[in-house]
Amino acid sequence: AQSVTQLDSQVPVFEEAPVELRCNYSSSVSVYLFWYVQYPNQGLQLLLKYLSGSTLVESINGFEAEFNKSQTSFHLRKPSVHISDTAEYFCAVTPVGGRRALTFGSGTRLQVQP
Amino acid sequence: ETGVTQTPRHLVMGMTNKKSLKCEQHLGHNAMYWYKQSAKKPLELMFVYNFKEQTENNSVPSRFSPECPNSSHLFLHLHTLQPEDSALYLCASSLELHNEQFFGPGTRLTVL
Numbered sequence: 001a002q003s004v005t006q007l008d009s010q011v012p013v014f015e016e017a018p019v020e021l022r023c024n025y026s027s028s029v030s031v032y033l034f035w036y037v038q039y040p041n042q043g044l045q046l047l048l049k050y051l052s053g054s055t056l057v058e059s060i061n062g063f064e065a066e067f068n069k070s071q072t073s074f075h076l077r078k079p080s081v082h083i084s085d086t087a088e089y090f091c092a093v094t095p096v097g098g099r100r101a102l103t104f105g106s107g108t109r110l111q112v113q114p
Numbered sequence: 115e116t117g118v119t120q121t122p123r124h125l126v127m128g129m130t131n132k133k134s135l136k137c138e139q140h141l142g143h144n145a146m147y148w149y150k151q152s153a154k155k156p157l158e159l160m161f162v163y164n165f166k167e168q169t170e171n172n173s174v175p176s177r178f179s180p181e182c183p184n185s186s187h188l189f190l191h192l193h194t195l196q197p198e199d200s201a202l203y204l205c206a207s208s209l210e211l212h213n214e215q216f217f218g219p220g221t222r223l224t225v226l
Contacts, residue, residue, distance in 0.1 A: 041220075043220050046215075094211075107156065
């Protein structure tokens with residue numbers, strides 16, 4: 001079985017500062033990894049995903065995540081955040097080739113302050 | 115527009131009422147999901163349907179009854195709910211079980 005740990009339930013940061021949201025996973029097999037974002041009163045939206053190939057993946061709004069197999073991590077980073085990035089961020093994992101639904105982490109609330 | 119719609123967006127019901135939540139996806143996906151999202155709690159997977167067949171039921175109380183008449187529609191029938199069932203109920207779909215999920219906007223349910 002897979003599991004996902006997001007150790008930080010809340011991350012406060014000032015506008016234009018860099019941010020890192022941590023995600024660690026546990027799995028005995030290879031995995032696909034995802035980051036979702038949830039803005040207030042909305043559903044979750046896919047932010048980026050790692051399936052194979054380059055371990056660094058990017059989103060269209062400046063976020064990036066790096067798959068680190070040795071550390072079983074998939075941390076999300078942004079060099080300069082905006083007020084509009086305030087949201088809940090969820091990391092998710094699923095086994096490669098497995099017929100299993102995604103397993104989600106508990107989420108990290110990013111609060112960007114002016 | 116995510117391609118996954120949910121109705122109603124808001125619902126207030128008493129503990130003796132019977133109501134249904136509806137989810138529809140226009141993405142040609144084969145798997146659909148119900149999640150419960152409560153304040154200050156992790157996202158809880160409730161039910162999973164794959165090709166209209168239920169593949170997961172994560173110990174959900176029987177007062178929640180899912181129905182999947184076809185791959186595009188998913189319902190959650192509610193009866194004799196408790197106040198602690200108040201939450202945001204999210205529907206999602208994916209092409210296959212291991213693919214990325216697309217979420218609807220959710221139904222905000224309040225049980226009085």
